Amino acid sequence: MPAVFLLLRSLVVSLLSSRLAASAVQLLRRSLTAAAGHLGTVLRHIWERISSQESKEAILGCVLCILNMHKKVDN
Template sequence: MPVFILLRSLVVRLLSSSLVGSAVQFLRRTLSSGFAHLGTALRHVWDRLRSQESKEAILGCVLCILNMHKKVET
């Protein structure tokens, strides 16, 4: 039981520390940067596609993937 209390107090201290705030900011910046690079890469691929059919096929795939994450209505 004392181990549980010790772990709980360590978790509470960690969550209340500024270290967590710094880690969250770092994670947010990293994800933002990653999405920016992904957006740039997708824009280059889109510009290289010549046929309208290819663009429509890719958009259809993207819409299908996005719809997979929608909540199912009951």
């Protein structure tokens, strides 16, 4: 009888923890999606405020340089 109780208890605990983990992942996914949307809006607003084409090209050049550096580190 105690072995059956321990087995049932471990099944219940694993079921609850998996549901809790799934809920946490879903919450994290929603939060990251909302944050990415907000960041995109902010960046778009900043981009529209930059009037100089030279400044925009310099920013894009920096972004490309950073992305290339990141790519080299991954390899």
